[in-house]
Amino acid sequence: MSELKELAQKVVKMAQRSGASEAECYAIEREEFEVEVRLGKVENLKQARRRALSLRVIVGKKVAINYTSDLSEKALATFARDAVAMARYMERDELVSLPDPSLYPKRIPDLSLYDPNIAELPPAKKIELAKRCEEAALSYDKRIVNSEGGSCSTSIGTVYLVNSAGFSGSYRGSVISISAAPVAEEKGKKQVDYWFSAVRDLSLLEKPEVVGRTAGERVVRKLNPRKVATKHVPVIFDPLMAADFLSAIFSAVSGSSVYQHASFLADQLGKKVAASSITVIDDPLIPKGLGSIPFDGEGVATYKKKVFDKGVLETFLHNTYTAKKLKAKTTGNATRGLTSPPGVGYTNFYLEAGDADPKEMIKSVKEGLYLTSMFGFGANPVTGDFSRGAAGIWIVNGELAYPVEEITVAGNMKNMLKEVEAVGSDLKLTRDIAAPSLKFAKLTVAGSG
Amino acid sequence: MGKSFYSRREFLKRSAYGGAVLFSAPWWARGFLDFMPGVEVKKRGLPFVDHFGIPPEDIAKVIGTALARGGDYADVYFEYRVFDRFLLEEHKVKTASQGVSLGAGVRVISGEKTGYAYTEELTLDKLRQAADTAALIAKSGGKVVKVSLMEEKIPSRYQIMFPPAEAGVDERLSFLSQADEVASAYDPRIKRVIVYYEDELRFIEIATSEGALIRDTQPMLRFIVRTIAEDKGERRMGFAGKGGRYGLELLKVHTPKEIAREAAELAVKMLDAKEAPAGEQMVVLANGEPAVLIHEAVGHGLEADFNRKKTSAFADRIGDKVATELVTVKDSGAFENLRGSINTDDEGTIPGDTMLIEKGVLKGYMYDKLSARLMRAKTTGNGRRQGYSFFPIPRMTNTYMAPGKHSPEEIISSVKKGIYAKSFAGGQVDITNGKFVFMAVESYLIENGKITAPLKDVTLIGDGPTVLTRVDMVGNDFAWDSGIGTCGKGGQGVPVGMGMPTIRISHLLIGGTRKGA
Numbered sequence: 001m002s003e004l005k006e007l008a009q010k011v012v013k014m015a016q017r018s019g020a021s022e023a024e025c026y027a028i029e030r031e032e033f034e035v036e037v038r039l040g041k042v043e044n045l046k047q048a049r050r051r052a053l054s055l056r057v058i059v060g061k062k063v064a065i066n067y068t069s070d071l072s073e074k075a076l077a078t079f080a081r082d083a084v085a086m087a088r089y090m091e092r093d094e095l096v097s098l099p100d101p102s103l104y105p106k107r108i109p110d111l112s113l114y115d116p117n118i119a120e121l122p123p124a125k126k127i128e129l130a131k132r133c134e135e136a137a138l139s140y141d142k143r144i145v146n147s148e149g150g151s152c153s154t155s156i157g158t159v160y161l162v163n164s165a166g167f168s169g170s171y172r173g174s175v176i177s178i179s180a181a182p183v184a185e186e187k188g189k190k191q192v193d194y195w196f197s198a199v200r201d202l203s204l205l206e207k208p209e210v211v212g213r214t215a216g217e218r219v220v221r222k223l224n225p226r227k228v229a230t231k232h233v234p235v236i237f238d239p240l241m242a243a244d245f246l247s248a249i250f251s252a253v254s255g256s257s258v259y260q261h262a263s264f265l266a267d268q269l270g271k272k273v274a275a276s277s278i279t280v281i282d283d284p285l286i287p288k289g290l291g292s293i294p295f296d297g298e299g300v301a302t303y304k305k306k307v308f309d310k311g312v313l314e315t316f317l318h319n320t321y322t323a324k325k326l327k328a329k330t331t332g333n334a335t336r337g338l339t340s341p342p343g344v345g346y347t348n349f350y351l352e353a354g355d356a357d358p359k360e361m362i363k364s365v366k367e368g369l370y371l372t373s374m375f376g377f378g379a380n381p382v383t384g385d386f387s388r389g390a391a392g393i394w395i396v397n398g399e400l401a402y403p404v405e406e407i408t409v410a411g412n413m414k415n416m417l418k419e420v421e422a423v424g425s426d427l428k429l430t431r432d433i434a435a436p437s438l439k440f441a442k443l444t445v446a447g448s449g
Numbered sequence: 450m451g452k453s454f455y456s457r458r459e460f461l462k463r464s465a466y467g468g469a470v471l472f473s474a475p476w477w478a479r480g481f482l483d484f485m486p487g488v489e490v491k492k493r494g495l496p497f498v499d500h501f502g503i504p505p506e507d508i509a510k511v512i513g514t515a516l517a518r519g520g521d522y523a524d525v526y527f528e529y530r531v532f533d534r535f536l537l538e539e540h541k542v543k544t545a546s547q548g549v550s551l552g553a554g555v556r557v558i559s560g561e562k563t564g565y566a567y568t569e570e571l572t573l574d575k576l577r578q579a580a581d582t583a584a585l586i587a588k589s590g591g592k593v594v595k596v597s598l599m600e601e602k603i604p605s606r607y608q609i610m611f612p613p614a615e616a617g618v619d620e621r622l623s624f625l626s627q628a629d630e631v632a633s634a635y636d637p638r639i640k641r642v643i644v645y646y647e648d649e650l651r652f653i654e655i656a657t658s659e660g661a662l663i664r665d666t667q668p669m670l671r672f673i674v675r676t677i678a679e680d681k682g683e684r685r686m687g688f689a690g691k692g693g694r695y696g697l698e699l700l701k702v703h704t705p706k707e708i709a710r711e712a713a714e715l716a717v718k719m720l721d722a723k724e725a726p727a728g729e730q731m732v733v734l735a736n737g738e739p740a741v742l743i744h745e746a747v748g749h750g751l752e753a754d755f756n757r758k759k760t761s762a763f764a765d766r767i768g769d770k771v772a773t774e775l776v777t778v779k780d781s782g783a784f785e786n787l788r789g790s791i792n793t794d795d796e797g798t799i800p801g802d803t804m805l806i807e808k809g810v811l812k813g814y815m816y817d818k819l820s821a822r823l824m825r826a827k828t829t830g831n832g833r834r835q836g837y838s839f840f841p842i843p844r845m846t847n848t849y850m851a852p853g854k855h856s857p858e859e860i861i862s863s864v865k866k867g868i869y870a871k872s873f874a875g876g877q878v879d880i881t882n883g884k885f886v887f888m889a890v891e892s893y894l895i896e897n898g899k900i901t902a903p904l905k906d907v908t909l910i911g912d913g914p915t916v917l918t919r920v921d922m923v924g925n926d927f928a929w930d931s932g933i934g935t936c937g938k939g940g941q942g943v944p945v946g947m948g949m950p951t952i953r954i955s956h957l958l959i960g961g962t963r964k965g966a
Contacts, residue, residue, distance in 0.1 A: 038758065045586050046565040048579075048838060052550075067548030069569050075549065082547065089618045091541040123585075148760055148881075183760050183881055192760060192881035222882075230728045230964055260538070260641055261684065262677055339534070341544050375877040376886035378908045378960070382677060382684050387908040387960045389877070389886030406884050408908050408960025410727065444962040446727035 004029050004051060005170060007071065008162040011055050014080035016164055020057040020087070022098045023080075023164045026297070026336045027053035030157035033123065037130045038149040039138075045123075054338040057083045058097065062090040067339045095324040098298065103330065104167045105301035109294045112287045113173035117202040119156050121176070126152040129178050129208050136212025137182040137195075141220045148181035148192055150212070161336070167299040175200055175290070178208055180215040186223045193219035193373075198431065200288045221372075221393065225405040227449030228394060234368035235409060235443045236361055236395070239426055241371045242435035246280070246351055248379035248386065248413060250433070253307055253315075254344045255322025255333075257381055264384035264414055265313060272311045274417035277354050280308040282317060284332065284347035291348040291432025297336030302347065305331055311417075319344050351435035354423025358437045361422050363398040369445050370395055371409060384413040390445075407447040416440055492608035495666040500529035500551065500652055505598040507573050508656045511555060514580040516594040516658060519587035520559040522818065523594075523658040524796055525576070527553045528837045532649040533613070537625040538642070540633065545618075552837035555580040558819055559587040565840040598662040603792040603799055606785050607668055609696030613648035616697055621646060628674050628705035635713035638720065640684075641677040642709070655797040663797040668694050669788070669944060671933050674709045678716035687716025688872070688890060693788045693932035693946075715872065715891055722903040725892070727961035731867035732909065732954045733860055733895060737928035738873050740947035743778055744848050744936065745876040745885040746913040747771070748947075751780075751805050751813075752831070752843040752938075753820035755880050762883035762914050763811065771811045772917030775853050778806040780815055782830055782846035788932040789847035789946035793830070796841045800830025805848075806917070817843045835941035842939060847946035853923025857951040860922045862898035868959060869893045869900050870907065875934075883913040886960075908960035916954065924951035 008025040015023035029051040036044040052069040057080070064087035068075055134150025153176070160170040177198035184191050195215035197206035237245055257263040265273060284293050284302035296302055298320055306314050316326065319334030319342045335345035362370060371392040378387040387410040393400045424437030503511075508525055515523035530550045535542050553576060554567035564586025566579035613621060625644045632642040651667040673690035689711035691703040734742060747763070755761035763771070772778075782791040782800030793799055796818050804812045816824070817832030820843055832841035861869060869892060876887030889907040893900045929948035936945045 042562055042586070044563045044565070044840070046840065047582050048554075048567045050552075050567075050569060050838065052569075054548075063544055065544065065546035065548075067546065068550070070549050070551035071569070075551075086545045086547060086618070089622060090543065090545055093541060093543050096543075146759060148758070190760065190762065190881045192879065232964070260643075260677070261679065262641065262686075264684075339532075339546050339548050341546075375879065375884075376888055376908055376910075377875055377877070378886075378888050378906060380686075380906055382686055383905070385906050387888075387906060387962075389884065389908060389910045389960070391884070405882065406910055406912060406958065408727070408886075408910055408958065410908070410960050410962045412962070444727055444964065446958060446960045448729045448956070448958045 005160045005162070008053060008160050009168065011053065011076065011080055012162050012164055015055060015057050015084060018081045018084040020059050020084050022058040024056045024098060025053060025162050027160040028157055030155060032155050033126065034151065034153040035127050035130050036149045036151045037127065037134055038147055040131060040135065042127055043149060052338050055080060055083050056341060057087050059084055059087040061092040061094055061096055062087045063093065063096050063341065064090060065339065065341060095321060097320065098163055098165045099300050099320045099330060101165050103300045105295055108169050108171065109285065111285060111292045111294055113171060113200055113292060115174050115201045118154055118174040118176045121154065121202065126154065133178050133180045133208035133212045136209040137180040137215040140213050140216025141184065143186050143220060143223060144182045144184045144216055146183035146185070148183060150180045152178045161295070161299050163299060169295055169299060171294050173200060176202060176205060178205065178211055180212045182215050182219050184219045184223055191219055191222040193222060198290060200290065204288070222391065222403050225403040227406060228404050228445065228447040229449045230444070230446045232442050232444050234365050235371055235440050235445065236365065236368070237371045237438045239428065239435060239437055241374055242351065242438040243431065243433050244374055245438065246349065246435045247433055248381065250346050250349060251381035252413065253317055255316050255318035255326065256344045258316050259322050259325035262382045264382065268313050269316065271313060273313050274308055274311040275420040276311045277423040278308050278311050278417065278420060279306060279352040281352060282307055282333065282346050282349050286348050289348040289429070291346065293347055296332045297334035297342050300330055300332045300334060302332040317344050317346065346433060348429065349433045350427065350429060351423070353425050353427035353436045356422040356424050358424045358426045361424060361437055361439050362395055362400060365395045366397060368395045370400055374409065386411050386413050386416065407445055409443055409445055411443040492610050494605040494608050495612065495668055497664040497666050498652060501527040501553070501571055501654055503571060503573065503576065505662060509596045509598055510573065511576045511580045512596045512656065512658050513594050514577045515555050515557050515584050516592065518584045520557045520584065522558040523556060525553060525555050525656045526795060526837060527654040529652040530649060532647065534647045535622060535625055537629055537644040540629055542622050542625055550836065554837045554840065555583045556840045557583040557586050561823060562586045563819065563840055567837050594658065596658055596660055598656050599660055600662045600664065603663060603665060606783060606790050606792050607694035609668055609698065611697040613670065613697055614650065624672065624700055624705045628709035631706045632674055632676050632709035632713040635710060636678065636717045638678045638680045638717055639676055639713050640679045643675040645673045647671045653795065655795070657797050661797050663793050665792045667791070668696065670695050670699055672700060672705065672708060673933060674712035676712045676716040678720055680720050683720055685716050685719035685722065687712045687714065687719065689715065690931050690933040694786045694790055718903055722905040724963040725868065725904040725907040725959055725961035726963055727959055728964065729956045730959050731864055732957045733864060733867060733869045734952050734954065735869065735871040736857065736924060736926045736949060736951045738930045739870055740849060740930055740949040741873045741876045741887050743850055743949060744845065744945070744947050745878040745887055746911065746916050747778060747806065748845050748848045749878050749938070750880045750883065750913050751815055753814040753816040753824060754843050756814050757820050757824050761880045766811050767813065769811050770809050771914055772806050772809040773920050774809045775923040776806055776809050776917050776920050777851040778849070779804055780831065780845055780848045784847055787847050787929060787946040788934065788944045789845065791846060794832045794841065795834045796832040798828045798830040798832060800846055803829040815843050815845065817841055833943045835943055839941045844938065844943050845936060845945050847948065849947060850949040852925050852927040852950040855922050855924050857924045857926050860924055860951050860953050861895060861900060863922065863953065864895045865897060867895045868904065868907065869895050870909070878913065884910065885913055886910045910958045910960060916957065919955040920952050921955050922953035926950050
């Protein structure tokens with residue numbers, strides 16, 4: 001058994017001996033490597049191994065959390081006792097508890113999250129991948145004369161969870177990612193963009209030449225932008241932007257937002273809140289999925305679920321606590337950080353592909369925006385208000401005409417969900433959150449043109 | 450008021466008085482605590498406690514290993530962090546979380562290249578292994594380097610009166626319940642109150658191949674209240690907070706009750722908020738908080754790494770006019786007790802007051818050691834990192850715009866039609882094309898020189914190199930932000946401060962759903 005798992009078990013026992021009614025120890029160990037190259041030369045190289053553990057104790061319905069990355073005997077000697085002592089200062093929270101033992105998986109599924117080829121890839125190979133990626137971006141177009149860099153990083157880690165209710169599990173995972181961020185310049189104005197590939201299986205990694213070329217296409221597409229005047233127009237969110245929108249929707253269906261009434265969907269369970277073309281899935285069991293987990297942050301067995309089904313809000317996402325708050329059942333979506341109590345997160349969260357051909361979607365717009373980037377924090381899950389800084393390509397008579405920047409896109413998510421006019425067929429699960437292109441009938445694009 | 454019960458926290462019971470090197474701040478930028486009336490208790494610097502147990506001779510060996518394959522510079526960074534956090538919601542302090550993080554990192558710089566490795570096991574052996582790994586960045590050469598480390602004196606910019614670690618848990622918990630009581634009782638429409646308290650001590654030790662040994666103890670405190678008001682199916686959020694490198698005296702001057710009232714008042718006020726008119730508007734930014742504009746519009750664009758690589762919209766523009774003459778912007782880690790203040794940056798340089806834009810002209814960038822070396826400049830002490838698992842890169846400390854001549858009343862009454870923005874939720878910037886956004890969570894219409902209707906969340910977007918050329922009035926009412934901000938860059942967050950007086954911007958684009966600017 002690994003040293004860290006033993007430590008976690010020991011810590012749980014120490015907590016019980018110190019008076020904890022329930023105890024849960026979450027521990028991680030990770031090996032990280034990152035190389036950044038710039039203009040063909042290695043610029044940074046970082047490598048390390050890290051370990052940390054976090055103990056949650058429930059002492060008569062009072063909770064405290066203790067975290068340490070100092071795993072020496074001296075530090076751990078009082079670790080559990082300190083957590084229990086701190087808990088005694090808290091107030092009772094009758095709904096706090098570890099999950100019912102019937103919810104733990106009988107057998108921890110193997111989701112193929114670990115690829116030894118990633119673990120064994122030598123640093124020289126990783127440097128080569130980063131260089132090839134950047135080189136492909138730099139050579140894509142002669143207006144690309146600079147670069148924020150190319151990168152390759154790997155992370156191999158193991159998660160351990162041990163608790164006083166009898167659960168003891170672990171899983172190992174690996175991720176490799178490459179990216180390029182070229183800078184293009186024309187008429188004295190610069191633009192930057194990036195592309196990436198991140199996978200758990202080395203054989204699935206996108207070729208660095210393809211990643212680099214895509215980054216090059218994306219940055220050149222931004223050159224010589226114009227401004228537009230404020231208008232209400234149809235907006236097509238490209239798949240990355242549609243995923244961004246989906247992450248704002250996630251905040252509104254997260255049990256922790258809902259029980260606090262901090263969600264515009266709080267009292268909409270079971271109601272049709274979106275267009276019939278909207279079906280959203282959370283699936284933790286996709287083999288090699290970037291968001292896949294065999295058990296959640298509290299040890300609960302994970303399963304695939306429909307969050308929205310043809311526009312109807314079927315379920316919120318819960319951990320044990322948020323479920324109790326809303327008289328529901330945990331959906332196995334507990335996340336566990338090292339310094340905080342369990343939260344709620346998505347696993348592999350995606351909007352199902354629709355029928356619309358993305359090219360036809362653009363053709364259908366007489367005047368509007370093809371949205372390719374957003375920034376700023378303006379998606380409010382409490383009110384549904386959505387107002388983000390944006391950039392994209394203006395559509396004129398069904399064609400992508402010219403890039404636009406220094407604009408904002410605004411609407412309200414309540415209405416946006418209902419006013420989805422088309423869902424694209426171009427869904428690709430390249431990250432733990434994904435969506436196909438989405439066309440919204442009308443949003444306000446503000447500009448100073 | 451008992452002592453903290455944590456046996457592992459070896460804070461010295463005797464007080465120590467830190468060095469007396471204080472930055473002489475301009476009168477208008479002094480921290481409020483200089484004028485705290487009737488308080489006899491002396492401020493004291495927190496002493497450095499060695500949690501690392503590696504004597505300087507051994508650290509010198511690690512540096513020797515780091516440079517054994519060549520390289521121009523190496524450093525070893527030790528960090529021990531201890532924190533306590535309490536969260537109150539539904540009228541109960543439901544969670545307490547405490548933590549310790551301990552680690553050390555070795556960095557080697559060779560030309561433009563950086564090699565970095567870190568470990569959480571602080572033994573000479575593991576440190577030498579890390580040094581060995583970091584050293585791989587250097588191609589060739591290598592020499593026998595024997596460094597003799599001398600401890601360097603640093604200023605004492607965060608003297609505090611009441612260290613949180615010496616206060617009992619109960620005393621600190623009472624801050625949360627006081628805030629909860631006041632916010633909840635403020636108005637029947639307040640449905641949710643969440644209070645967050647956090648205190649932290651960060652002990653760092655930096656040893657460089659230049660022979661310097663620097664040690665610092667850095668306190669931090671944060672207190673935040675969030676509220677949700679509900680009426681007729683509408684929900685609005687309110688928010689207020691206070692923080693900085695203070696002890697609990699911060700909460701005796703800016704009381705939890707005051708902060709709670711502010712948060713509740715905002716949520717209730719925003720229930721009446723209307724859609725903002727989208728399009729270009731004249732904008733007045735209140736003093737303090739809205740300085741996130743400075744941070745996003747020019748701050749990041751003036752970090753030396755982006756300018757060395759020429760990816761910033763401000764690259765090669767030193768000497769250019771980038772703002773009106775009314776605008777002077779600086780970055781300074783030297784102000785007392787502010788969230789972004791530091792006695793030393795995370796590679797051993799003491800930051801002073803760095804001029805960035807002087808009367809509209811771009812004067813300089815913010816450098817760390819690497820960019821200074823490569824750009825033949827002097828480091829300005831802006832080399833910072835989130836923790837031991839990162840190597841330092843140029844980061845801001847406290848970034849601010851100096852005050853001008855107008856009174857805030859003059860500025861507001863000068864506006865026929867515009868927006869007055871007061872509280873912000875943060876912002877973001879693309880330093881290459883210069884576009885930035887920031888989000889106002891509290892703003893109002895200005896109509897004929899008067900502040901009128903409250904507006905719903907407003908996104909403001911602009912272009913860094915041009916927005917400051919539109920600043921046509923600068924107020925005399927300088928204020929710092931509330932001291933709770935964190936800046937993210939390259940996947941790492943550092944605590945920062947920002948400040949400015951009330952200013953008027955001739956036109957800025959407002960994002961919204963309603964046409965009618």
